[in-house]
Structures are given as structure tokens and as C-alpha cells.
Amino acid sequence: MNTITIPSVPLLDGGSIPLVGTGTLFAKGNELADRLAECIYDGYRLIDTAAQYANEVAVGEGIRRSSVPRDEIFVTTKVAGSDQGRGLTRHGLEDSLRRLNTDYVDLLLIHWPNPSRGLAVETWQEMLELHAEGLVKHVGVSNFLPHQLEELYQATGVWPVVDQIQLSPALARTEVRAFLAERGIVAEGWRPLGQAEHALDQIIVHTIAERHGVEPSQVVLRWAVQQGAVVIPASQHRQRWLSNADLFSFELTDQEMIDLATIDLGEAKAWDANTHEEW
Numbered sequence: 001m002n003t004i005t006i007p008s009v010p011l012l013d014g015g016s017i018p019l020v021g022t023g024t025l026f027a028k029g030n031e032l033a034d035r036l037a038e039c040i041y042d043g044y045r046l047i048d049t050a051a052q053y054a055n056e057v058a059v060g061e062g063i064r065r066s067s068v069p070r071d072e073i074f075v076t077t078k079v080a081g082s083d084q085g086r087g088l089t090r091h092g093l094e095d096s097l098r099r100l101n102t103d104y105v106d107l108l109l110i111h112w113p114n115p116s117r118g119l120a121v122e123t124w125q126e127m128l129e130l131h132a133e134g135l136v137k138h139v140g141v142s143n144f145l146p147h148q149l150e151e152l153y154q155a156t157g158v159w160p161v162v163d164q165i166q167l168s169p170a171l172a173r174t175e176v177r178a179f180l181a182e183r184g185i186v187a188e189g190w191r192p193l194g195q196a197e198h199a200l201d202q203i204i205v206h207t208i209a210e211r212h213g214v215e216p217s218q219v220v221l222r223w224a225v226q227q228g229a230v231v232i233p234a235s236q237h238r239q240r241w242l243s244n245a246d247l248f249s250f251e252l253t254d255q256e257m258i259d260l261a262t263i264d265l266g267e268a269k270a271w272d273a274n275t276h277e278e279w
């Protein structure tokens with residue numbers, strides 16, 4: 001039990017979140033429940049799901065099968081686009097809690113801002129109420145750009161503790177992360193291996209990996225956690241999920257961080273939350 005130990009980073013509200021977790025997009029059913037139970041057994045504590053993934057029942061079952069106490073696990077789920085708005089957000093969370101078979105989630109995120117409907121602020125206001133009631137330990141967002149975060153803050157005076165964004169050395173999101181860092185908001189990277197952007201194929205990534213005697217995937221993930229960003233890579237293979245969390249026995253040099261900056265494709269290649277919407 002606990003092959004790996006994963007450090008945590010502090011959150012604005014006084015809590016903390018593990019630096020590495022496991023994603024669950026596209027995974028479902030028994031296979032997911034068994035994989036999560038194994039991941040938790042191996043030391044993973046942060047699990048990322050969403051109402052939209054239609055797998056919360058399997059996530060709850062994986063936690064149950066792990067036999068690790070609920071209060072040692074950090075469960076993130078997300079408000080689906082169709083659950084944004086007054087009354088709907090509460091209802092959406094109640095449905096998630098029932099499916100997850102739990103009394104609370106550790107982190108609730110607005111999945112996408114979906115600006116065409118203009119419901120993010122009232123969704124955020126309702127999330128703050130759910131937080132006050134203890135149904136949600138921490139409140140955050142996903143895919144929010146700085147001006148969209150500002151809107152939430154202007155309306156409530158409360159910043160999200162986390163912004164889960166598309167993030168890898170190939171999509172370094174420099175300006176968004178600078179905004180988050182200035183306000184103490186933790187960046188959490190989705191698709192952190194940058195597969196679609198070919199981050200793992202880059203010669204510089206392989207060169208650095210060989211130098212440290214690690215996998216290219218570990219270099220790419222280390223780049224994020226070394227800057228205090230949480231990562232949630234997903235793998236169905238134990239060797240990979242073990243190596244994806246084994247990021248704390250080596251350190252990238254300043255020069256290596258500078259070299260990795262050369263593979264950034266730039267903000268224009270990231271999914272644009274001004275126009276991309278999800279339900």
C-alpha cells in the first residue's frame with residue numbers, strides 16, 4: 001500500500017490539494033472502479049471527474065473498493081453546462097453526490113464558463129452557498145480566462161481556489177498562469193501530457209529525460225508540478241500511473257525550464273473559452 005507519496009500545495013481558503021491526481025475522462029464502469037481502487041492503493045488521493053463524464057457512480061465505487069477512508073480522498077467534480085444557473089447548480093451537485101455515494105465533494109468546479117448563456121456568476125454564487133453549507137469543501141472553476149475570473153470576483157469578492165486549464169509545456173498558458181499566480185489561485189493542468197500537441201515527441205523533452213534517467217512523460221509533468229501546478233494525467237496502465245506520480249526525486253534546472261519554453265505553441269492553440277462551450 002502507498003507505493004508513492006504525493007505532496008500537496010496550499011489553497012487560498014486554507015486547505016490543500018495533492019499535486020498529482022488521476023483523470024477519468026472516457027473511463028467508465030467496473031474497469032474504472034477497479035483502476036481507481038488500485039491507484040488509491042498505490043498512493044493516489046486526488047480523483048478528477050465531472051457530471052459530464054457520466055462516470056461518477058464508478059468513481060464512488062472505486063473509492064469504496066479502495067477501503068481508504070473517504071476523508072483521505074480528494075474528489076473533484078464539475079458543474080455541467082446544463083446545470084449552470086440558480087437552483088440548477090444545487091440540483092446538479094445533489095445528483096453528483098448521490099451518484100458518487102458521498103455527503104460532500106472536496107472540490108467543485110464550473111466545467112466551462114459558457115459565456116453565451118451568461119450564467120457563470122449566478123452559478124458561482126450558488127456554489128458559495130453550497131460551500132457554506134459544507135456540501136463542497138473547496139470551490140473553483142475550469143477553463144476560465146482572466147476576464148471571466150474577474151467577473152466572478154467582482155460579483156462576490158471571492159476568487160476560485162483552482163482554475164483547471166489545458167496545460168503542458170506545449171500549451172504553457174503563460175499569461176493565464178501569471179494572472180492565477182498573482183492571486184494565489186492554483187493552476188491545475190488537464191491533458192497535462194500534451195499528447196495532441198506532441199509534447200512527448202519533442203527532442204528537447206527526450207534529451208532532458210535521458211539526462212535525468214526518467215521518461216519523457218515525467219519531464220513534461222515535472223515541468224508543471226515544479227511550478228506549483230497540479231496535474232491529473234490518466235492511464236489505464238499501472239506502470240504509467242506509477243511513473244506519472246513519480247515526479248519528486250528529480251528537479252529540472254533553470255536552463256531546462258527555459259529550453260522547455262521553446263516548445264510552447266502559444267495561447268492561440270489552446271481551446272478558447274470565449275467561444276468553446278460544453279454541456
Ligand SMILES: NC(=O)c1ccc[n+]([C@@H]2O[C@H](COP(=O)([O-])OP(=O)(O)OC[C@H]3O[C@@H](n4cnc5c(N)ncnc54)[C@H](OP(=O)(O)O)[C@@H]3O)[C@@H](O)[C@H]2O)c1
Binds near residue numbers: 022111217232244
Ligand atoms: N476540465 C476540462 O475541461 C477537462 C478536459 C479534458 C480532460 N480533463 C481531465 O483531465 C484528465 C487528463 O486529461 P486527458 O485524459 O485528456 O489527457 P492525459 O491524461 O494528458 O493523457 C491521457 C493519454 O495519455 C496516455 N498516457 C498516460 N500516461 C502516459 C505515459 N506515462 N506515457 C505515455 N502515454 C501516457 C494514456 O494512455 P494509456 O491509458 O494507454 O496509458 C491516454 O491515452 C482527464 O482524464 C479529465 O479528468 C478535464
